[in-house]
Amino acid sequence: MTVAVVAGVGLVPILSYDAMPYDAMPHASVHPADAGSGDAGSDGAAADDPFGAACRIGVDGSWVTAYCHNPYPDADHVRLHIECVRWWDLDSDSAPVAAGPAQTVRLAGRCWDAVGAAWISHRKAG
Numbered sequence: 001m002t003v004a005v006v007a008g009v010g011l012v013p014i015l016s017y018d019a020m021p022y023d024a025m026p027h028a029s030v031h032p033a034d035a036g037s038g039d040a041g042s043d044g045a046a047a048d049d050p051f052g053a054a055c056r057i058g059v060d061g062s063w064v065t066a067y068c069h070n071p072y073p074d075a076d077h078v079r080l081h082i083e084c085v086r087w088w089d090l091d092s093d094s095a096p097v098a099a100g101p102a103q104t105v106r107l108a109g110r111c112w113d114a115v116g117a118a119w120i121s122h123r124k125a126g
Contacts, residue, residue: 017049019113035114051074051076052067052070052072052076052122053069053070053076053099053120054068054070054071057119057120059118063109064108064115065106065107066080066106066107066108066112067105067106067107068105068120070096070102070103071101074126075098075125077097077098077099077123077124078097078099079096079107080094080107080109081093081119083115083116083117083118085116096123098125
């Protein structure tokens with residue numbers, strides 16, 4: 001019986017943190033709240049104004065690192081949010097970091113034990 005358990009455990013694939021799903025999160029493209037309103041009285045400039053830095057999140061053990069590049073002319077205030085697996089491990093939210101036009105910023109944080117999820121939020125400056 002013990003041999004079967006050991007053999008069963010040996011068949012479990014070992015995935016590195018680089019292969020975890022949050023490494024493949026889509027790049028965010030945030031648009032103004034009124035972009036899809038279809039209001040005939042508003043000018044189309046706000047609806048056609050692209051916004052939002054493209055971010056890549058990587059997890060290495062208990063450390064999370066995100067790189068966000070803003071290709072647009074408006075500044076994007078990005079924040080890194082980390083949810084830890086263990087109940088005693090505190091989740092964290094970084095301070096907003098301004099990613100200016102054509103600028104790449106690095107955000108980092110960690111859990112004491114294991115990372116459950118990590119994501120980036122965006123806010124338009126102004």
